Amino acid sequence: MKAYVDKEACISCGLCESLCPDVFSLEDDTDGKAVAVDEELTDDNSDCAKDAASQCPTEAILIE
Ligand code: SF4
Numbered sequence: 001m002k003a004y005v006d007k008e009a010c011i012s013c014g015l016c017e018s019l020c021p022d023v024f025s026l027e028d029d030t031d032g033k034a035v036a037v038d039e040e041l042t043d044d045n046s047d048c049a050k051d052a053a054s055q056c057p058t059e060a061i062l063i064e
Contacts, residue, residue, distance in 0.1 A: 001063060003036035003049045009060035010034050016056060020048035024061075034060070 003023050005016075012032040016024035022045040024034050041049055041063070053061035 001041045001046060002039070003041060003053070004062045004064070005034045005036050006060045006062065007033045007035075009058045011058055011060075013057060016052035016061060019052045019055065020045060023049045024052060036061070 005024070007030060010033040012026060012034070014026055014034075016034050017026055023037050023041065026032050027035050036049075046063075049061075050063055053059075053063050
């Protein structure tokens with residue numbers, strides 16, 4: 001299971017980074033848009049990643 005961010009949809013609100021900093025971060029080199037780690041989610045961080053996906057205001061996060 002991995003997390004993906006649709007950069008076109010992301011509005012850089014920072015919520016995902018606040019909820020799940022192990023997975024999401026807002027990066028200068030993507031114009032402040034969120035990026036997800038390019039690694040499989042773990043038992044420790046998958047719950048917060050799913051939480052971020054469900055709370056993202058623009059539904060920009062995909063977990064699959
Ligand atoms: Fe972007 Fe959604 Fe994360 Fe906000 S919660 S920074 S809109 S991906």
